[in-house]
Amino acid sequence: MSKYWKELLIGGGIATLGFLAYIGYNIVPVLIAIAIGTLLFFAIKSRGNLATAGGDRHARGRVPLELSFDEIGGQERAKQELIEALDFLVKQDEIARFGIRPLKGILLTGPPGTGKTLLAKAAARYTDSVYVAASGSEFVEMYVGVGAGRIRDMFKNARQKAAKAGKSSAVVFIDEIDVIGGKRDGGQHREYDQTLNQLLTEMDGIHTSESPRILIMAATNRKEMLDPALIRPGRFDRHIGVELPDKKGREHILGIHARNKPLHASVELSRVAEESFGFSGAQLESVMNEAAIYAMREQQQEISHAHLSSAIDKVMMGEKTDREATREERERVAIHELGHAISAELVRPGSVSTVALSPRGQALGYVRHHPQQDQYLYTREFLEGQIIIALSGAAAEEMFYGSRSTGSRGDFDQAMNIVRTMVESGLTELGIIDSSMMTPDSWAKISSSMLERLMERTKDVLNGHRQLFLSSLDILLTEETLSGERFRELMREDLQSA
Ligand code: ATP
Secondary structure, three states: OHHHHHHHHHHHHHHHHHHHHHOOOOOHHHHHHHHHHHHHHHHHHHHHHHHHHHOOOOEOOOOOOOOOHHHOOOOHHHHHHHHHHHHHHHOHHHHHHOOOOOOOEEEEEOOOOOOHHHHHHHHHHHOOOEEEEEEHHHHOOOOOOHHHHHHHHHHHHHHHHHHHHOOOEEEEEEEOOHHHHEOOOOOOOHHHHHHHHHHHHHHHOOOOOOOOEEEEEEEEOOHHHEOOOOOOOOOEEEEEEOOOOOHHHHHHHHHHHHOOOOEOOOOOHHHHHHHOOOOOHHHHHHHHHHHHHHHHHOOOOOEOHHHHHHHHHHHHHOOEOOOOOOHHHHHHHHHHHHHHHHHHHHHOOOOEEEEEOOOEOOEOOEEEEOOOOOOOOOOHHHHHHHHHHHHHHHHHHHHHHOOOOHHHHHHHHHHHHHHHHHHHOOOOOOOOOOHHHOOHHHHHHHHHHHHHHHHHHHHHHHHOOHHHHHHHHHHHHHHOEEEHHHHHHHHHHHHHHO
16 A cells, blocks of 8 residues: 555656646756755665664675584584484475474583584584574673574574575574573562573474575583573474584694694694593684794794693693792792692593693693593592692691691682582592582581591692602702603612612
C-alpha cells in the first residue's frame, strides 16, 4: 500500500509542477529546493549505511579467512571431533535423508589461548562459510534490551554477509559466552537475561531448510557457569574440550610458528617443547616471537637455543627488570634459589634447567625446572617432594642467616595449594573427607602440621650440602646464571669430596 502512496505522491507532484509551469508560474526555485532535498536525503542514507557497516562491531572476521586446520597445532582430538561435527553441515543431503536435525551449536571449552578462536575460523573455512565473531562482553550494556538488539543484529549481519558473498552458510563465533550465558538467577540481571533469551530465540529459529544456514560456535573456560538452557540438546549440544597441549602438541605448535623464522640448525624444537611444560598455544607463539626479538636485538642471523630459552623465561616469569638489589640481598636470593635447586636435584635428579639470579617480573631470582615427561596423576610421595622443593628456599635462608625473608611468600602459597590438593584427594592422614565440611581451623591445623614436618625433612636434606651452596654461590654471584648441566657437575664434585 505504502508503495502506491509513494507513486501517487510523486506522480501528483510532477503533474502539479507541470500545471504551474503551464499557467506561467516560475517553478525553478521549487525544482532547486527538490534537488537539494534529494541530495541531502541520499547523503544521509549513504552515511547511515556506512555507519551500519563501520559500527558493525560483530563482523570482525570480514576478510576472507585462509586459516585451515593444518595451521592449528596439537589439538588432534579436538580437530577430529570438530570435523566430524562439521560434516553434518557439509553433507546436507545425507542428513536430510536420515532425518537428522541440523547441528546448531558447538561449544568449545578449555583454558585461554589454546586455539578455540582458531578452530572456529578453521571451521568456517572447512564448511565454506562466512565468519562472524563477537565476544560475550560486547553484548553487555547497562540498558535493558541493548544486548538483545546486538544479538539480533549479529545474526542479521551473518545472514546478509553470507548472501552477499554467495555462501550457503555462516559461522557465528561468540567468545567468552559465559559473560552472557551465565546461569539466570531470577530477575537480578534483567539485561543479561534478555540477551541470553534473544540468543536462545535465535538458536531456536535455525532450521535445516533455511538459507543461509547458521552454525553457532562459542567458547568458554567456565562451562559449569553456563545456563542449562544453553547447553541442552538442540542448542549447544556438541561440547569439544580444547585442552593445554601435551609435549607432542607443543612441538607441533612451535613448528607452526617457526615456519617464517630463521632457526639455527642446532635448535631442537622437541627440547623447547620439553622446557615449556604447561604452556598454551598462545604462550608458545609468544616464545617464538620473543626469541626472534632477542635474536634481532643481538644482531644475529638466526635464532639459537639460548634465545628460545630466554624467551621461555620471559613468558613464564615476565620481562627482566633493572631492579638494583644490594649485595646482601643478591646473596640471600642466591642462597634461596640454590636451596630450591639442590633439593630439586635430590628429589628429581636431572630436573634443574637453569638457576638464575636476574630479576624478572616479581622475582629477584628463579630456578627453571624441566619435567622429564608430562604428568597428569600425582602420588603422595611426588607431591611431598614438590612441597620440599618449595620450602627449600626458606630452609636455606634459615640455614645461612638464621631467619627467613618475605622472598618465600610465593613458595608458601604454592606449598599450601599442594596441601589443599592432597587433602581434597584423600592423600593425608585425614583420609577421604569432604573438604567443604572443613573449618578454617582444621585447614590451618592440617597444613601447619604437614608443612612443619616437611620443613624439618627439608632442612635435614640441605644440611649435608653446605659446601655445594658455597661453591655455587660464587659462580651465581659473578655469572648470574648457572645451567642445569654445570650445577649437576658441581653437585657430583660435592658428593665425591664428601
Ligand atoms: P581465549 O579463550 O583467550 O579467547 P583461544 O583459545 O580462543 O583463547 P586463540 O585466540 O585461538 O585462543 O589463540 C591465540 C593465539 O595463540 C593464536 O592466534 C595463535 O597464534 C596461538 N595459538 C593458540 N593455540 C594454537 C594452536 N593450537 N596452534 C597454533 N597456534 C596456536
